[in-house]
Amino acid sequence: MFEYQAPANFLQDRVVLVTGAGDGIGKAAAKAYARHGATVILLGRTTSKLEKVYDEIESEGGSQPAIIPLNLETATAHDYEEVATMIDREFGKLDGLLHNASLLGRMGPLFQYDPDTWQQVMQVNVHAEFLMTRALLPLLRAAPSASVIFTSSGVGNKGRAHWGAYSVSKFATEGLMQVLADEEDGLSNVRSNAINPGGTRTNMRALAYPGEDPDTLKTPEDIIPVYLYLMGDDSREVNGQRFNAQ
Ligand SMILES: NC(=O)c1ccc[n+]([C@@H]2O[C@H](COP(=O)([O-])OP(=O)(O)OC[C@H]3O[C@@H](n4cnc5c(N)ncnc54)[C@H](OP(=O)(O)O)[C@@H]3O)[C@@H](O)[C@H]2O)c1
Numbered sequence: 001m002f003e004y005q006a007p008a009n010f011l012q013d014r015v016v017l018v019t020g021a022g023d024g025i026g027k028a029a030a031k032a033y034a035r036h037g038a039t040v041i042l043l044g045r046t047t048s049k050l051e052k053v054y055d056e057i058e059s060e061g062g063s064q065p066a067i068i069p070l071n072l073e074t075a076t077a078h079d080y081e082e083v084a085t086m087i088d089r090e091f092g093k094l095d096g097l098l099h100n101a102s103l104l105g106r107m108g109p110l111f112q113y114d115p116d117t118w119q120q121v122m123q124v125n126v127h128a129e130f131l132m133t134r135a136l137l138p139l140l141r142a143a144p145s146a147s148v149i150f151t152s153s154g155v156g157n158k159g160r161a162h163w164g165a166y167s168v169s170k171f172a173t174e175g176l177m178q179v180l181a182d183e184e185d186g187l188s189n190v191r192s193n194a195i196n197p198g199g200t201r202t203n204m205r206a207l208a209y210p211g212e213d214p215d216t217l218k219t220p221e222d223i224i225p226v227y228l229y230l231m232g233d234d235s236r237e238v239n240g241q242r243f244n245a246q
Contacts, residue, residue: 020101034212181240198246
């Protein structure tokens, strides 16, 4: 496991956006950031789930979060510009962005892979990340020290049979992270890194491994230390790297 002891309230006065914040790892990360002082913007496609996370953060005494319901499959470049305008208007800044939302698609060999599913996975896992990063970069550049975290996978730097669009999309995610890291290096205070969560007890994992006993897996809360490390100033000089949460 990645070991890191986050200082109390080290994200005080920071504004952090988490995609896919309604469930799984995104939910655990959003709550952990709030617990350490951040104002969290919860973005996702299922409003009821985001509202539940919102209530949990408030009941734990975290600063009031914001909710942005957005379906990454259908959102346009214009929608992301509106997200940026809203964040600027409501908060005046953005210090961190966790790209976490993803789709698994279907498991199976490439020659049988459904083209529409391929496009859907690429849209949510790659194109949406590009559009969102592009729209939010001016706000991130204006922050004194901004962190962009991408979410990769064990199949994101080594291809594996039957992982199809998901595996390819995670290679692209790592590529996006590396290009952004290199472009901003020396130009701004924006750093970009990627996390490979490793097998974690979530809906997506259950979909990929239906026969697996979930109790043998780490929980989203177990893998949060690396998410905290990369969001705070202790990783200020870290850029363009890939981390294993486990
Ligand atoms: N769990 C693992 O073992 C594992 C391993 C390696 C990598 N990962 C990566 O870790 C990240 C989190 O996955 P997870 O395991 O926590 O999965 P999860 O429980 O399925 O959560 C995925 C999140 O993404 C959201 N999402 C999916 N499609 C969306 C769309 N079109 N628009 C907006 N939001 C959308 C989901 O929203 P809804 O809840 O509304 O569906 C959900 O909140 C992913 O990037 C995944 O690839 C996970």
